Amino acid sequence: MTQCTAWQGDLTTLAVDAIVNAANESLLGGGGVDGAIHRAAGPELLAECRSIGGCPTGEARITAGYALPTKHVIHTVGPVWQGGDAGEAELLAACYRNSLDLAAKAGCRTVAFPAISCGVYGYPPDQAVATAVRAARDWIGANPGVVESITFACFDADMLARYTRELDEDSR
Ligand code: APR
Numbered sequence: 806m807t808q809c810t811a812w813q814g815d816l817t818t819l820a821v822d823a824i825v826n827a828a829n830e831s832l833l834g835g836g837g838v839d840g841a842i843h844r845a846a847g848p849e850l851l852a853e854c855r856s857i858g859g860c861p862t863g864e865a866r867i868t869a870g871y872a873l874p875t876k877h878v879i880h881t882v883g884p885v886w887q888g889g890d891a892g893e894a895e896l897l898a899a900c901y902r903n904s905l906d907l908a909a910k911a912g913c914r915t916v917a918f919p920a921i922s923c924g925v926y927g928y929p930p931d932q933a934v935a936t937a938v939r940a941a942r943d944w945i946g947a948n949p950g951v952v953e954s955i956t957f958a959c960f961d962a963d964m965l966a967r968y969t970r971e972l973d974e975d976s977r
Contacts, residue, residue, distance in 0.1 A: 806945075806949075806950075807945045807949075807950070807951075807952050807953060807954065807955060808953070808954045808955070809938070809941055809942070809945070809954075809955045809957070809972055810954065810955075810956055810957070810972070811956075811957045811959060811965055811968035811969045811972055812917075812956050812957065812958055812959065812965070813958075813959045813960075813961070813962060813964075813965040814958060814959075814960075815841065815958075815960070816838055816841070816842070816917055816919050816958040816960075817838075817841050817842055817844075817845040817846075817873055817874075818874065819874065819875060819917045819956065819958060820874035820875065821875055821913075821915040821916060821917045821954075821956065822875065822876050822877065822908070822911075822912075822913035822914055822915045822916065823867070823870075823875060823876065823877040823878070823879050823908045823911065823913040823915075823916045823917070824842070824870070824873070824875045824877075824878055824879070824916075824917045824918075824958075825865075825878075825879045825880075825881055825904045825916065825917065825918045825919065825921070826838060826839055826842045826878050826879065826880045826881070826919075827839060827881070827883055827919050827920075827921045827922065827924070827926075828860065828880040828881065828882050829882060830859055830860060830861060830862060830882050831859055832854040832855075832857055832858075832859055832860050832866065832880055833851065833854060833855065834851060834854070835925075836925060837924045837925055838919040838924070838960075842873070842878060845872060845873050846870060846871040846872050846873045846878065847871050847872040849869075849871045849872075850868060850869075850870075850871050850873075850878065853868045853869065854866075854868060854880065857880075860880060860881070860882050861882065862882045862883070862884055862896055863881075863882065863884070863895075863896040863897075863899035863900055863903065864881070864882065864899070864900075864903055865879050865880065865881040865882075865900065865903040865904045865906075865907050866879070866880050866881075866907075867879050867880075867907045867908075867911055868880065875917075876913070877908070877911055877913060879904045879907050879908060879916075881900040881901075881903065881904045881921065882900070883896070883897055883900050883921040883922030883926050883928065884896040884897055884922055884926065884928070885922070885926045885927065886922065886926060886927040886928040886929065889932075893922075893928065894932070894936050897921060897922055897928065897933060897936045897937070897940075898936050898939070898940040899940075900921050900922075900940075901918065901921070901936075901937055901940035901941055901944065902940055902943075902944055904916070904918070905941070905944045905948070905952065905955075906944075908952060909948060909951045909952060913952070914952060914953040914954070915952070915953055915954045915956070916952055916954070916955050916956070917955075917956040917957075917958045918937065918941075918955070918956070918957055918958065919958055919960070920933060920934065920937070920957070920959065920960075920964050920968075921933070921937065923964070930963075930964060930967055931967060934957075934964075934967045934968055934971045935971055937957065937968075938957075938968070938971045938972060938975050939975070941955050942975060957972075
């Protein structure tokens with residue numbers, strides 16, 4: 806059974822098969838976790854991202870990890886929060902689903918996500934965490950045993966508490 810866990814720390818340090826980047830549609834880098842990933846991966850990551858030519862919101866693209874300890878980076882573009890009536894929840898769920906589909910296609914057994922859209926894109930954390938856990942659990946149900954572990958990498962204690970609570974509640 807795929808293990809879903811919450812963990813506090815810097816996503817770029819995880820030696821998993823794939824880390825997921827909270828990117829923007831250009832895939833040309835930015836701040837937040839996107840900036841941290843590009844800084845740690847080195848310039849070759851940006852060069853590969855340039856060759857992809859962008860990614861629509863809700864979709865995902867995969868690259869190598871270069872100088873990062875991870876083998877792959879899966880770049881997904883979360884929705885910008887616009888109040889909740891612009892299909893944000895469906896787009897956010899699609900980020901997790903499409904990222905896991907790409908991870909599985911690349912043979913990744915361990916995958917780590919940041920809290921997509923919960924920073925610059927302003928998604929209310931409680932709603933984002935509930936959507937993330939539900940989307941991951943639904944994907945696991947449809948793809949049993951394909952992925953060994955999914956880690957929700959939280960940058961602060963507040964996000965760790967939210968994921969821990971959600972994972973406990975969802976497993977009841
Ligand atoms: N490790 C883990 N989590 C991190 C890290 C890190 N090194 N750095 C930031 N985070 C967390 C933030 O605290 C937040 O909870 O990742 C979550 C997502 O925040 P952002 O990185 O701001 O991503 P997002 O809200 O999806 O906005 C994406 O920001 O950086 C730009 O290019 C990016 O335009 C895009 C937008």
